[in-house]
Amino acid sequence: xxxxxxLEIITAPRGGTPSSDSxxxxxxxNADKQHGPDHNDLDQAYWYVQQSNDAVEATPVQLAAxxxxxxxxxxxxxxxxxxxxxxxxxxxxxxxxMGLNKELNLKANEFTxxxxxxxxxxxxAEIPNAIILQRVPVAKWLAVNVVLWGIATACTAAxxxxxxxxxxxxxxxxxxxxxxxxxxxISSQWYTKSEAAPRFxxxxxxxxxxxxxxxxxxxxxxxxxxxxxxxWKIMFIVLxxxxxxxxxxxxxxxxxxxxxxxxxxxxxxxxxxxxVAVNQTGIRNKKYKLSQALEILGDIQLWLMVLLTILISxxxxxxxxxxxxxxxxxxxxxxxxxxxxxxAGIVSIASTLIVGYGVRHTSNRWAxxxxxxxxxxLGGGLMSFATGxxxxxxxxxxxxxxxxxxxxxxxxxxxxxxxxxxxxxxxxALVTGSxxxxxxxxxxxxxxKDAPDYIPAKTTVLATQAxxxxxxxxxxxxxVWANRRKGxxxxxxxSSAVGVETEDNMWEDQTDKQNPTFRYVY
Numbered sequence: 001x002x003x004x005x006x007l008e009i010i011t012a013p014r015g016g017t018p019s020s021d022s023x024x025x026x027x028x029x030n031a032d033k034q035h036g037p038d039h040n041d042l043d044q045a046y047w048y049v050q051q052s053n054d055a056v057e058a059t060p061v062q063l064a065a066x067x068x069x070x071x072x073x074x075x076x077x078x079x080x081x082x083x084x085x086x087x088x089x090x091x092x093x094x095x096x097x098m099g100l101n102k103e104l105n106l107k108a109n110e111f112t113x114x115x116x117x118x119x120x121x122x123x124x125a126e127i128p129n130a131i132i133l134q135r136v137p138v139a140k141w142l143a144v145n146v147v148l149w150g151i152a153t154a155c156t157a158a159x160x161x162x163x164x165x166x167x168x169x170x171x172x173x174x175x176x177x178x179x180x181x182x183x184x185x186i187s188s189q190w191y192t193k194s195e196a197a198p199r200f201x202x203x204x205x206x207x208x209x210x211x212x213x214x215x216x217x218x219x220x221x222x223x224x225x226x227x228x229x230x231x232w233k234i235m236f237i238v239l240x241x242x243x244x245x246x247x248x249x250x251x252x253x254x255x256x257x258x259x260x261x262x263x264x265x266x267x268x269x270x271x272x273x274x275x276v277a278v279n280q281t282g283i284r285n286k287k288y289k290l291s292q293a294l295e296i297l298g299d300i301q302l303w304l305m306v307l308l309t310i311l312i313s314x315x316x317x318x319x320x321x322x323x324x325x326x327x328x329x330x331x332x333x334x335x336x337x338x339x340x341x342x343x344a345g346i347v348s349i350a351s352t353l354i355v356g357y358g359v360r361h362t363s364n365r366w367a368x369x370x371x372x373x374x375x376x377x378l379g380g381g382l383m384s385f386a387t388g389x390x391x392x393x394x395x396x397x398x399x400x401x402x403x404x405x406x407x408x409x410x411x412x413x414x415x416x417x418x419x420x421x422x423x424x425x426x427x428x429a430l431v432t433g434s435x436x437x438x439x440x441x442x443x444x445x446x447x448x449k450d451a452p453d454y455i456p457a458k459t460t461v462l463a464t465q466a467x468x469x470x471x472x473x474x475x476x477x478x479x480v481w482a483n484r485r486k487g488x489x490x491x492x493x494x495s496s497a498v499g500v501e502t503e504d505n506m507w508e509d510q511t512d513k514q515n516p517t518f519r520y521v522y
Contacts, residue, residue: 052270077254078183083206084243085179087214088153093324094218095232097334110162114169119436121173126433130426137256142182146247149175154240157233180432184415189283193416201356204408211345218338257284280518285421285509292423304475306434311468312406313438315461330390344401351405366476369406373465376403380462417520420511479522
């Protein structure tokens with residue numbers, strides 16, 4: 001949809017609603033069966049628009065005002081959820097420099113294993129999430145999990161040995177598994193493909209803010225001196241309480257779909273639904289389709305996306321779990337290590353926002369991924385080979401944090417290029433689950449025998465980033481080929497990244513492969 005076009009609300013479908021007189025005609029019903037959409041497959045948003053009497057036109061100015069209204073209500077809640085998800089996840093990183101390892105008498109690779117088991121639980125939990133997210137209200141499921149992982153974070157303060165620490169981390173991984181797929185699905189309901197990119201980057205920037213806040217929190221609680229209740233224990237309790245509060249806010253204030261948004265008027269809801277219909281990915285459809293699930297097995301784009309995510313996540317797993325430990329091993333005291341980890345958050349925020357807005361205005365997702373990997377490669381090189389230069393190694397840690405921006409491009413790419421509700425939910429869970437695979441591999445490259453330089457782990461960062469650049473280019477070539485195969489030009493404007501738009505294709509529960517007018521963005 002070009003920026004200067006007016007938005008028109010769709011009229012009744014061919015064949016009407018299921019209860020219309022026209023659909024009762026046998027001849028008409030047969031025609032619909034052959035040429036029209038299957039009414040059982042039509043998205044819930046379709047029927048909402050049809051039942052509304054608020055048929056309006058919206059100018060670009062009105063759409064901009066509607067977007068701002070949605071931005072201020074939806075994005076801050078998602079941002080807070082993602083910020084606390086990251087802080088709670090990496091709080092173990094900060095607790096390590098606050099004396100957790102010594103107090104719990106952790107030996108050899110037990111700290112690494114505790115970090116790894118979080119992601120094993122995360123990965124396993126993505127399987128039920130892939131089923132649940134299609135059947136239950138997405139925002140409510142997210143809120144419940146936020147509250148539960150807040151409780152798990154607070155309970156980490158009760159850990160007194162390796163098994164109890166491991167238990168707390170496993171439950172944290174189970175509950176945090178819902179965050180990424182839920183936010184991807186929620187974000188895609190409210191914005192077109194190009195509009196979604198900067199909004200994804202804003203809530204994902206919570207990762208960078210989490211790094212900054214985490215450093216401050218760790219430093220602050222290291223100043224707490226108590227004979228029986230250590231600073232790291234108080235930190236876990238405080239973080240858990242804050243997370244539970246945010247979860248409660250999410251439950252009551254984040255709508256499950258635009259149709260249920262109490263802060264929007266009826267005309268605004270209809271306008272929004274018609275506006276995002278060009279995505280051809282739907283809003284909500286509870287019908288599970290085995291054929292869509294099986295289609296994933298032969299979908300090359302998804303397996304390339306999974307492999308790309310794993311490569312990127314190996315590096316992010318190294319940095320998020322061990323950055324404070326690496327900095328401390330440079331010779332800094334624990335409070336200094338916590339503070340020196342904060343600039344990494346600034347790098348994450350800057351790269352994430354730049355990439356998000358870059359994709360919004362230039363597309364070229366594959367090039368933005370490659371562009372972020374280049375500083376990551378440089379950072380990996382400094383970490384691996386500048387072993388005698390403390391400043392260079394510290395700079396390397398900061399540079400590697402540019403790769404965090406690539407994950408949000410991958411998430412948004414998946415949300416934009418996969419259609420069909422069953423396929424879409426499973427694919428999102430598959431890609432976010434592969435994030436945990438990379439994070440399982442990453443920390444395992446840190447072995448006690450390699451301390452204090454951990455050269456194998458640093459070299460892994462360098463190699464995986466180089467491979468990710470090549471893989472992003474392969475995805476680009478695949479999408480160009482796939483669009484040409486559908487009879488589309490190789491370059492498509494994202495504001496109307498569809499072919500000949502029909503109500504059937506915009507609202508029927510078809511996959512990206514089944515829908516002849518669906519076009520991939522890259």
